[in-house]
Amino acid sequence: MIKAVRSIEIAVKPVTIPVITPVIPISTKIDTKKGELLAKKARNSIGQFCHDECGAYCCRKGYLVLSQKELDLLLNSQEALADELKLIKQQNNGNFSLFIGNSQFPCPRLDNMQCSIHKNKSRPQCCKDFPLFLKDDKFFLSPRCPAVKYGKFYKYETQFKKLGYTQVEPASFSEIEFQNVN
Ligand code: SF4
Numbered sequence: 001m002i003k004a005v006r007s008i009e010i011a012v013k014p015v016t017i018p019v020i021t022p023v024i025p026i027s028t029k030i031d032t033k034k035g036e037l038l039a040k041k042a043r044n045s046i047g048q049f050c051h052d053e054c055g056a057y058c059c060r061k062g063y064l065v066l067s068q069k070e071l072d073l074l075l076n077s078q079e080a081l082a083d084e085l086k087l088i089k090q091q092n093n094g095n096f097s098l099f100i101g102n103s104q105f106p107c108p109r110l111d112n113m114q115c116s117i118h119k120n121k122s123r124p125q126c127c128k129d130f131p132l133f134l135k136d137d138k139f140f141l142s143p144r145c146p147a148v149k150y151g152k153f154y155k156y157e158t159q160f161k162k163l164g165y166t167q168v169e170p171a172s173f174s175e176i177e178f179q180n181v182n
C-alpha cells in the first residue's frame with residue numbers, strides 16, 4: 001500500500017544583503033576635470049582687470065618657480081644680467097626660482113605691460129596658473145594679486161568648495177611655499 005506523502009512547505013525568509021559603501025579617498029571623489037575648467041574660467045574672468053587696472057603686477061614683482069626649459073624661455077638672452085643680480089636660485093627639486101622684484105629686472109617677456117609669450121604653449125606653468133593654484137583636493141589664491149584682494153574670486157571660491165575642494169592659506173606670501181603644501 002502506498003502511503004500518501006504530505007508535502008512540507010518551508011517559508012524562506014528573504015535575505016537582506018547589506019550594502020557596503022566602499023571607502024574612497026577624498027581626492028578621488030573630486031571631479032578634477034571640472035575643477036580645472038572652473039579654474040580656467042576664474043582666471044579668464046579677470047583679464048580686463050589685469051590689463052586695465054592692475055598693470056601686470058605679477059610680472060614685475062615676486063618669484064617665478066620655473067623648470068630649466070621655462071627659465072631659458074624667459075631669460076631671452078638676459079641670463080648674464082640675471083646672474084649678475086643674483087636673481088636665480090636652484091631649488092632642491094631641480095627647479096629654479098627667478099626673482100622679478102628688482103626694478104632693473106621685471107620679467108624679460110613683459111612688453112608694454114603685456115606678456116609677449118601669452119599664446120606660447122611653453123609659457124611657464126606658474127604664469128598659466130597665477131593667481132589660482134590647484135593641488136589635489138586643495139586650492140589656493142595668491143594674496144599678492146589685487147584681483148584676489150578685491151574679491152574678484154569670491155563666487156569661484158564657493159563653487160570650488162561645492163566641488164569638494166578645500167581652500168588653503170599660504171605659509172607666506174610666496175608661491176614657492178605653495179609647492180610645499182601637503
Ligand atoms: S597680479 Fe593679479 S590682477 Fe594683476 S595682472 Fe597678475 S593676475 Fe592680473
Ligand code: SF4
Nearest residue numbers: 059107109110115127
Ligand atoms: S612670462 Fe609672461 S605671464 Fe609670465 S611673468 Fe613673464 S610676462 Fe608675465
